[in-house]
Amino acid sequence: MAIKADHSEMQLAPETVNPIAVPPTNEFTARFAEHWMDEYKAAGRMDKPHAIEGSRIRGSWAGKCARQIAYYVNGEEVTNESSIGGFWRMEQGTIAHEYWQGCAESLLGDDCTVEAKANFMGTDGSLHTDLLVESEKYGKIAFELKTINGFGFKVAVGLMKKGEEGPKHDHFLQGALGAYAHEADHLCIAYISQENVNPKWADDAGLASEFCAEWMYPRETFAPYAEAEIKRFQAILDWVDAGTLPPRSIPGLMPKGARITDIGKSMWTLKDETGAITDTGTLWGGKYCMYCPFTEKCVADFVEEAFKEDS
Numbered sequence: 533m534a535i536k537a538d539h540s541e542m543q544l545a546p547e548t549v550n551p552i553a554v555p556p557t558n559e560f561t562a563r564f565a566e567h568w569m570d571e572y573k574a575a576g577r578m579d580k581p582h583a584i585e586g587s588r589i590r591g592s593w594a595g596k597c598a599r600q601i602a603y604y605v606n607g608e609e610v611t612n613e614s615s616i617g618g619f620w621r622m623e624q625g626t627i628a629h630e631y632w633q634g635c636a637e638s639l640l641g642d643d644c645t646v647e648a649k650a651n652f653m654g655t656d657g658s659l660h661t662d663l664l665v666e667s668e669k670y671g672k673i674a675f676e677l678k679t680i681n682g683f684g685f686k687v688a689v690g691l692m693k694k695g696e697e698g699p700k701h702d703h704f705l706q707g708a709l710g711a712y713a714h715e716a717d718h719l720c721i722a723y724i725s726q727e728n729v730n731p732k733w734a735d736d737a738g739l740a741s742e743f744c745a746e747w748m749y750p751r752e753t754f755a756p757y758a759e760a761e762i763k764r765f766q767a768i769l770d771w772v773d774a775g776t777l778p779p780r781s782i783p784g785l786m787p788k789g790a791r792i793t794d795i796g797k798s799m800w801t802l803k804d805e806t807g808a809i810t811d812t813g814t815l816w817g818g819k820y821c822m823y824c825p826f827t828e829k830c831v832a833d834f835v836e837e838a839f840k841e842d843s
C-alpha cells in the first residue's frame with residue numbers, strides 16, 4: 533500500500549519526566565557501607581603489621597614519596613584517613629589475592645609458597661612476597677599480584693592506543709624488591725583487572741583472558757631497580773635518624789632532582805643550579821597528594837619550612 537503521509541515527527545505520547553531518573557536517597561546503602569566498615573575494623577582487617585617485627589621499612593612503600601615514607605617511619609599519626617570507599621577497594625584487592633594464592637597452592641602444591649616473608653637492607657626492611665614459585669623454565673619466580681581498575685589495566689596492556697605500557701613503576705619496584713630479597717631468578721608482575729576488557733580487545737592485546745595479564749623479568753632487569761630503591765630507603769632512614777625530613781620526591785613519576793612544590797595541585801618543579809625553574813609537571817592529574825595519608829601534616833610542615841627559609 534502506498535504511504536499517504538509521513539507522521540515520523542509526530543509525538544506518540546505526551547512528554548513526561550522520566551520516572552526512573554530520581555535523585556539517589558542514600559537511605560540504606562550508606563548505612564550498609566558504614567556497618568561493613570565497622571565490621572572490617574573489628575575483624576582487624578585494617579591492621580597490617582610489618583612482615584617481620586622490628587623492621588622500619590615496608591617493601592610495599594617502594595616507589596612512594598620519600599617524605600611520606602619518613603612520616604611512616606617516624607610513626608606520625610595519619611591526618612587524612614582513607615574513605616570507606618578506599619578501604620572497600622583495598623579489601624577487594626585482599627580478597628582477590630587470597631583467591632589467587634589459593635588457586636596457586638591447589639595447582640602447584642609444594643612448588644609454591646604464599647606470603648613469603650623476607651628481610652632486606654639487613655633487618656631494617658621487611659616484606660611479604662605474594663607468591664614464590666619453583667619453575668623448570670624460569671627457576672625461582674617471585675610474583676607480585678596487583679588488582680587494578682579497568683582503565684589502568686587497559687593502559688598497562690597497551691589498549692589505550694599509547695603502545696605497550698607495562699605495569700606501573702611502583703608495582704614493578706615493589707615486585708623487584710621482593711624478588712631481590714628472595715634471590716629469585718625471575719620477577720613476575722601479575723595484574724587482575726576489576727573490570728573485563730572486550731574479549732576481542734583482549735585477544736588483540738595477546739591476553740589469555742579479559743581480566744588477567746602478567747609480565748616476566750629476569751634478574752638482570754629487576755636487580756638494579758631493587759638496589760636503587762634500597763639505596764633510597766637507606767637515604768630516607770639517614771634523614772630521619774639525623775632528625776630531619778627528606779625532600780618531597782617520588783621516583784619514576786618525576787625527573788631526578790624535582791620536588792613537589794604545590795601539594796594542593798600535586799605539582800613538581802625542577803630547578804637548575806642557579807635556582808631557575810627548568811621544568812614542571814603534575815602527578816596523577818593533580819590528585820597524587822590527595823591520596824596521601826599525611827596531606828594535612830605535609831602542608832603544615834611545608835608552611836613551616838617556607839617560613840624558616842624566609843626568616
Ligand code: SF4
Nearest residue numbers: 597600780821824830
Ligand atoms: S602530601 Fe604529597 S608531598 Fe606530602 S608526603 Fe604526601 S605524597 Fe608526599
